[in-house]
Amino acid sequence: MEPRQVKTAADARKIVEERGLTHVKVGVHDVDGILRGKYLHIDKFNAAIDGGMGFCDVVLGWDSNDQLYDNVTYTGWHTAYPDATVRILPETCREIATEPGNLLFLCEFVDGAEALCPRGVLRRVLDRAARMGFEVKVGFEYEFFVFAETAFSIREKGYKNLKPISPGFFGYSVLRNSVLSDWYKDLLAMCETMDMGIEGLHTETGAGVLEAALRVRDGLTAADSAALFKLYTKVLAQKRDWLATFMAKWSKDWPGCGGHMHMSLWRDGASAFFDANGPHRMSKAMRHFIGGQQVLMPELLGMVASNVNSYRRLIPGFWAPTVASWGVENRTTSLRVIPGSAKSTRVEYRIAAADANPYLALAAAVGSGLWGIEHEIDPGEPIKGNSYEKKHPAKSQLPRTLMEAAGRVKASKAARDLFGDAFVDHYAATREWEEREFRKAITDWELDRYMEII
Known part of the structure; x- marks a missing residue:
C-alpha cells in the first residue's frame, strides 16, 4: 500500500504492518504553525488511531521559543498543563523522504482544545x-x-x-x-x-x-x-x-x-x-x-502577519x-x-x-x-x-504593529463569527504576548544609535 492510498484507520494499520515499522512519527501544529510531535511505537499508534491519544496541552500554551504565555485562560500553571486529546488523521499519511520508509501522520486537537487548533479552525471555515x-x-x-x-x-x-x-x-x-x-x-x-x-x-x-x-x-x-x-x-x-x-x-x-x-x-x-x-x-x-x-483585511491581518x-x-x-x-x-x-x-x-x-x-x-x-x-x-x-x-x-x-493587529482581531465581530470566541481571545492574547516579548529586547539599532551619543 502507498501512503496516498491511506484513508482509514484500518489502512493506517495495514501500511505500518506492511512496512514492518516499530515506530512512526506523529505531530500537531501549534499556533505559530510549528509541527510539534514525537516518534510513537506501533502498539501505541494502533491503539490511538481509533480513539486518540494524550498530548500535553502546553503546545497551545507556549510560544515558538517554548516560553509560557501568562495571559491565556485555556491552559497554564493554573490548569497544571494536563494532556489534551488529539486524533490521528489517517488520510494525512506521508512517507518521510528524509527518513526513507518511515511514515508521518498529522493530528488535530479535539474536545475543548479543538476550538484553538489551527487545523481545526481552517476545517471549520x-x-x-x-x-x-x-x-x-x-x-x-x-x-x-x-x-x-x-x-x-x-x-x-x-x-x-x-x-x-x-x-x-x-x-x-x-x-x-x-x-x-x-x-x-x-x-x-x-x-x-x-x-x-x-x-x-x-x-x-x-x-x-x-x-x-x-x-x-x-x-x-x-x-x-x-x-x-x-x-x-x-x-x-x-x-x-x-x-x-x-x-x-x-x-x-x-x-x-x-x-x-x-x-x-x-x-x-x-x-x-x-x-x-x-x-x-x-x-x-x-x-x-x-x-x-x-x-x-485590516481586522484579520494579525492572523496573516502574525509575528x-x-x-x-x-x-x-x-x-x-x-x-x-x-x-x-x-x-x-x-x-x-x-x-x-x-x-x-x-x-x-x-x-x-x-x-x-x-x-x-x-x-x-x-x-x-x-x-x-x-x-x-x-x-x-x-x-x-x-x-x-x-x-x-x-x-x-x-495595522502597523503586531500589537495593533492583535487588538483589531480581538475587537472584530466578523472574526468571532467566523472563528469563534475561544479562538479569537486565545489567539489575540498570544500575539499580544509576542509583542511584549519583543519589547523586552534591546536591538543593535538602539545600541548603535544611543549608547555613545545620547
Whole structure:
C-alpha cells in the first residue's frame, strides 16, 4: 500500500504492518504553525488511531521559543498543563523522504482544545464554505532564503555576515539553478515523495532566495502541504549543513519573503469565480469574495502577519502591499485578480508572508471572502497603476504593529463569527504576548544609535 492510498484507520494499520515499522512519527501544529510531535511505537499508534491519544496541552500554551504565555485562560500553571486529546488523521499519511520508509501522520486537537487548533479552525471555515455550496482550491507560493550556514554558525556570527548559497540579485536564473542542480533535484524529489508537489521552482530577486509554487489542492490538503513544505525544506537544507528561512524580512537590504495564496471557489465541478460576460471575467460571487477580503483585511491581518517581524516586510517598494486594496493583474495591491479561463481565474492574496501559519492565514483569507459573499460586499473599482502612489481611504489602512493587529482581531465581530470566541481571545492574547516579548529586547539599532551619543 502507498501512503496516498491511506484513508482509514484500518489502512493506517495495514501500511505500518506492511512496512514492518516499530515506530512512526506523529505531530500537531501549534499556533505559530510549528509541527510539534514525537516518534510513537506501533502498539501505541494502533491503539490511538481509533480513539486518540494524550498530548500535553502546553503546545497551545507556549510560544515558538517554548516560553509560557501568562495571559491565556485555556491552559497554564493554573490548569497544571494536563494532556489534551488529539486524533490521528489517517488520510494525512506521508512517507518521510528524509527518513526513507518511515511514515508521518498529522493530528488535530479535539474536545475543548479543538476550538484553538489551527487545523481545526481552517476545517471549520471550509465546512462553512461547503454549507454555502463551495469547494475551495488553493495554491501556496513561498519565497525563502537559503544560506551556506548551520543553525550553530548563524548564532556564532550573531546573524551577521551570513553567506547565501548564491550571490546578488538574479531572478529566474538558469545559471544558478544549473550550478545548484543537486539541491533543486533533491528538493523537487522530496516534495513529490511527501505529496506536496511543486509546480514551479526558481530563484527570486535576492541573494540565495528561491520561490516555490506548490500545486493547487483542496483547501485543507493545500494547507497541510504548505506547512510540511516549510518544515521539510528546512530539514533538507540542514541535513546538508545549510539553513533555509521563511522569516518575513531577515535583512533591510533584501526583499521580504512572501507566502502568497492563489485561491478560487468551485461549485459542482465548475468555477464559481468565472463569468465570461462579467467585468474582467469575474462572477458576482468573486466580486463579493474579494469585497469581503478587502473589508476584513485590516481586522484579520494579525492572523496573516502574525509575528513582530511580519510588519518589517509591509513597506512600500519591496513587492509587499501596504493597504487593503485590489487590482486586476496588479502586483502593487493586496489582492491581485488573475482573470483567465474558467479553470484559471483566481485571486492572489498577496498580503501574506512566508512566516504565517498556513492554516490560520488561509482561514482568514477564505473566511473573509465567504463573509463578503454572505453580506454581498462590493469591492468597488480596481486600483490601476501603482497602488503605493494612490490615496487610499482610512478604512483600508492596515495595522502597523503586531500589537495593533492583535487588538483589531480581538475587537472584530466578523472574526468571532467566523472563528469563534475561544479562538479569537486565545489567539489575540498570544500575539499580544509576542509583542511584549519583543519589547523586552534591546536591538543593535538602539545600541548603535544611543549608547555613545545620547
